[in-house]
Every structure is written in structure tokens, then in C-alpha cells.
Amino acid sequence: MSRDVTRRQFLCIVAGCAAAAATGCSDFTHTALFRDNFRDLSPAELKDILADLEKKHSATYGKQVTVGATPALDGVEFGYALDLSRCIGCRRCVRGCVEENNQSRDPQVQWIRVLEMDSEHGINLEHSDPYYDAEKVPEDGKFYMPIACQQCRNAPCVKSCPVGATWQEPDGIVVIDYDWCIGCRCCMASCPYGARHFNWGRPSIPADDMNPATHYLGNRPRPKGVVEKCTFCVQRVRKGLYPKCVEVCPVGARKFGNLLDPNSEIRYVLDNKRVVVLKSEQNTQPRFYYFFG
């Protein structure tokens, strides 16, 4: 369906309220089912939708939840670098990410996956283990490679989505409109990094641990039946903060910043270190780099 006839209008026509479709269907307009794709919303519609979501989530979690939609900052393209010679595989980033981004605890959803690999074999995804369970890390002869969304410049997930529910923002972050996602999981099949996760069940987040500072395209609570993934903590980074995983990593293995700023930490890494991207043969052109400090 072309986005000239919006989903709202289409549904309204099907529902037989053609007149309302022409003028906008009053009460139904802003419910998840009847509204437009995020990118087609007018500022007034967006404002109403954010207010509705804030009301709904505040009631559910018993605290003041904010749902923002801060747009990309001018002159900013985000990049990320992870120092493989520092990471010890402690999974603090996994927990930090789950808590910051309101990932479902049950059924378990985790955007970061830390792979354990043999130093002897180097980076070898086929012989990696995400389920390692050591007393203490790092273990001798092992190294660790955390993987989440690589924010590809040439993102197969975006191309494969049949409804345009996922796209790349001007700052490079690939986002999802959870209310536009139809749950077909084409993007999951096309992502070479296993970075996308499906909500098979209704996500559960303990009210006490729910992070109330949310972004529409990021960590707001998701409904059942939609896909989600890392957004570089869009709710934080567009306010100038580091992503949560950068903040919690005890060894400082994670580096983040503006690729367009020649004085940024991320540019220092690209200018001075040997970096690799994962699966470069796929031509996804990740904004996530691994380096050896």
C-alpha cells in the first residue's frame, strides 16, 4: 500500500467511515492501530500520541513515564568502537542495556550478546559460545566479543521490511516504529548479526526497575508481537549522554561519539587503531567497529 493512502484512512474506509477518513477519524486517530507511520505524523498528531503513551505507561508502571521524540542533532553521525583487547566478558553491559532499555525480563530479551572465542582461532563466529559460565572472567586462552546492532549504513533490515516500519535516521541510528511493525520478522531473517529480537510473549518489566525516561523510537515499553533492537540508547545520546553500556563497562572497552567530529574519541580510534567490522563481505557497512587498543 502506498503511503499516499495512509493506513488510518484505509482502515477507516474499510470500517465504512469514509467521511471520517477524509477528515480524520476523531477518537480512533491516535490509537496504535489507526495512526500513521511515525515519519508521516504531523507535529500535532505526534504530540497527542506521545501524551497518550505517557498516560498509558505512567498508569501501568505507577510512576511518571516520559515518552520523548527528540530528533537527530545536526552535524552528528554516531559511531561506536569496542576494544577487543580490553573486554573481559563480564556481561555488565548486557544488564545495563536491559535495565536502561526496558527489555523484557520474562520472556527474556537481551540486545547485547557476548561471545566467547578461543584466542588461538581468532574471530570465528561459528566457533563462539554465548552461554559461557565461568567462575571468573577473563579465562585464559579466551577473548570476548559483545555483539548488538551494528547500525549498518547499508542496512538489509531496512530494505527487507515490507511496511517501512524500520529506517535509518539522519544521525545513523536504525530505528523501529513499534506501532507500525507487523511482526513479520523479515528484518530478523535479513540481519546478518542476529541483532533483532522478537517479542514472542507480552514483555514484562518489573515496575520498580522500569526506566521512565523513554524515547518513542527507543526504550518505550514494547507491545507483544513486534521486533526490537539496540538504538545506541537514542533516548540518551540525543541528549549528549553516552550509551548506557559505555557507562557501565568496568574496563572502559566501549567508545562512542560523533564520526563527523575530528576531535571525538571515535575518530581517534579510527585514525590511530587497527579496526575491523564484522562480516565486511556482506557490504552492510557497520557504524560499529572493533579494535585492538
Next chain:
Amino acid sequence: MLHKRTPHTGLLALAAFAVAGLFLLQTGLSVTALAASTANAVGVGVGVDPHAVPVPPPPFKDEDVFPCSECHDVEDEPDTTRRQLEMAHEEIVLEHDQENRWCLDCHDANNRDHLRRASGALIEFARSYELCGQCHGTKYRDWKAGVHGKRTGSWLGAKQYLLCVHCHDPHSPSFKPLEPLAAPMRPEEIR
């Protein structure tokens, strides 16, 4: 007449002065704030000391341990012979190039409240990174750029740094292993 000011113009002049003062104060403040944030953005301090980096105070294990001169009296002639310590600090086991170095290579014999460079120049504990940097030059360079070690705060503004010794015990610097958090569930375990 010109040299006489009516009370009215006097007040005006005063008011103008006050406004200018306020304006200056404000401009001064914002420029300082800007300088601070620019300094942080590139990871190196500006102004009087181009090498200063915004770091927290050194993490002394025991709060009473500093200043060292409380115990190490400068009047006493220090014993500078290399030896196994027996009276104090015997809990410190040096695992940091111990074949070639001992206490007084980094601690100054005559000024215990300072560290010393290989050249003999004194370094404050708050700037111990300069001491580490004389051997670990590439790590020091990366640290100043915000790339070796942990930074928190804002990618475009003020950042918090850590000293080398917040993560590396200077007497035994290798990073100590940690207990990992729980492994993820396997797909078949997720209901």
C-alpha cells in the same frame, strides 16, 4: 556645568555601570563554561596547565595513609638500600617489574608526599598518570584522548576521567578477574 552631575545622571551612570558589570559577569561565566566543555570534549585541560586532565582524587585504600610525611619524618635519614620491608607496608607485594624496580623508583625518598620521575622531578599523587606515562607512553596518549580507560558523562560535553590507579593497583597492575553475570537463556528455555 559639564563637570557637575545632577543626581539624575549620576544614578543613570551607576545603573549603566551595574548593567555592564552584570553583562561582563555573565559573559565571563559563559566563556568559562564553554572553555570547560571544549576542554573536556578534547580530553585535555586548558589554561594555566596544558597537561592537566579533570580527574578524581587518588584512591588511597586507607584514608589515613596520606600525607605520608605523618610517619615518614623528613628529619630522619631515609634508608635507601633495596630490601624486603618488615616494619610497615609489608602487605604490599610488588608485581610490577619487580626485578628491576623497588619503592624508591617511584616514591621520593626525601619527599614522601610526592612521587618522582626517573629524572628525579617530583610529581603530585593527583597527577600520578604522568609517572605511569613515562614508561607506558602509548597508553598514556590513548588515555588522554579518552580511548584507554573508562569515560563517563557526555560524548559532546563534560566527561569524568579515572586515574590509571583507579583500575590498576600500581604495585600489581594487571586487571583482576571478575565474576561474570548470568549467561543468557537458551531459546529452548524461553517460554
